[in-house]
Amino acid sequence: MSQTILRIEQLGKRYRCTRNARRHATLRDWVSGMVGCGTRGATPAASDAAAAANELWALHDVSLEVAAGEVCGILGHNGSGKSTLLKILARITEPTTGHAVVHGRIGALLEIGTGFHMELSGRENIYLSGAILGMRRAEIRRRFDAIVAMSGVAEFLELPVKRYSSGMYLRLAFAVAAHLETDLLLLDEVLAVGDSEFQQSCQQKIRELAHAGRAILLVSHDLATVRALCNRAVLLDRGQLVANGPLSDVIPGDRAA
Amino acid sequence: MPSSTRSATGMRRASIGDAQRGSEAGQAMNCPAAQFPVIRLQANSGWPGANLAELWRQRELLGFFIWRDVKVRYKQTLLGIAWALLQPLATISVFSVVFGRLAHLDSEGAPYPAFCLAGLLPWMLFASGLTAAAQSLVGNVNLITKVYFPRLLLPVSSVLSALLDFAVSLALALVLLAWYRILPGARLLLLPLPLALVLLTGAGAGCWLAALNARYRDVRHALPFLMQLWMYATPVVYSLQLVPPTWRPWAALNPLVAAVEMFRYILLRTPAPSAGILLVSTAVALGLSLSGIWFFRITERTIADTI
Secondary structure, three states: OOOEEEEEEEEEEEEEOHHHHHHOOOHHHHHHHHHOEOOEOOOHHHHHHHHHHOEEEEEEEEEEEEEOOOEEEEEOOOOOOHHHHHHHHOOOOOOOEEEEEEEOOEEEEOOOOOOOOOOOEHHHHHHHHHHHHOOOHHHHHHHHHHHHHHHOOHHHOOOEHHHOOHHHHHHHHHHHHHOOOOOEEEEEOHHHOOOHHHHHHHHHHHHHHHHOOOEEEEEOOOHHHHHHHOOEEEEEEOOEEEEEEOHHHHOHHHOOO | OHHHHHHHHHHHHHHHHHHHHHHOOOOOOOOOOOOOOEEEEEOOOOOOOOOHHHHHHOHHHHHHHHHHHHHHHOOOOOOHHHHHHHHHHHHHHHHHHHHHHHOOOOOOOOOHHHHHHHHHHHHHHHHHHHHHHHHHOHHHHHHHOOOOOOOOHHHHHHHHHOHHHHHHHHHHHHHHHHHOOOOOHHHHHHOHHHHHHHHHHHHHHHHHHHHHHHHOOHHHHHHHHHHHHHHHOOOOOOOHHHOOOOOHHHHOOOHHHHHHHHHHHHHHOOOOOOHHHHHHHHHHHHHHHHHHHHHHHHHHOOHHHHO
């Protein structure tokens, strides 16, 4: 079998939303909380209960393995933990419990155009965005021509990106990201933007990357996209992994709405 | 479809294995990405360090952040980099009238504008670096919530990118000094020492404020006030000689005091600051940056959730 790129074991993420937000929303609250502690607010026991009530496990006990060459779709309703999972894997936030092991480099494409600066030119943004996404300068230089060719904005390279049409911007941003040489690629709803031509070229590129041996995790609400690209999928529901296997077993459309 | 995928993977593995055999013989060859370490993601606790090894690996990105800040700073401005000349010029003009002509503050024998500019150089470097660093996390929310990189690069690059304006202001100062027939000469070689002190203090305080700002936006409102207080706590417009001798060791708790005194020693040939002042200021600057990095790294763990 193929090499395992990603192994997730019993990953969990807890958010304590309201309690902290209420107590420490501003420095003034924090100071007045320090000064006035005991005189106002609840007893310790009551505040513990309140803390438990305000805990939210955005992700709970999720285990998963993804091998090289696999395109794994992540399905689930809003708030089911899909984005939280990608954010943990992208190292944007830490898990509360469990761990994940990644063999190789991680590339995260959680939105189109990460690291772009509107005031800078297309040429400058290729370097800046490439570096922020994790490429070395020499890598970007080597792939520069390929990125420009794929984006189709060769004539406008010296123009500030803020003058680009949204289509040009999307194509350039995706072209940079598509040349990211990572072993694990995380895609969050990236294909939901742009026209159908743009979406087609994105899908084509994703297939090429999978054939080249990348492991890809793809979050999408669009079942057609998932059917077209993924060779397996997992289904998350309220932070828990409820299905894992071939598309036909997992896609809720084939079982329920 | 699955078989073609597998064979493509096999080919890739083989090619990387070949590359490895060439460079590092005797390593495991079955791993598709053996040149990169295995990354383990889990909850961390305990005392964080600066993770210098990772910062060093990402030095190119540090360069890109500095380059971006410098490139963007004067975009769509009429005067561009001339602002780096106008700001100190306008400031010393006002200060020379108010504190030199009207208040007759002592300037240790140097012409007051030169005396004031020698103090303003390190102060403006510090102030612009610290202000940019304090905003560096909040101003880059779209990066912090979308992609991983060592967050420390943001305040550090903000402080370092203030060096460009400093270089322009320094050139202005040297011209002004030549006009007054003051030539610093070989003492200029000492300039990296107070410069390092200013950058260290700016980075340390910048880490504190950037992390605090990510939690409490109060920092944005407190910052202009803090900078004004800090400037008057630093002998920029006045001479440290005006401070009673018994107070001076306490004044040195502000690392900018030693930096300004060193700048004046180098540019104006005023007496060098005492060893005590240098020692106290350096110790405070080191303490500030170590504690700043520590607080920043603790905040970094939850920053994407709280910012």
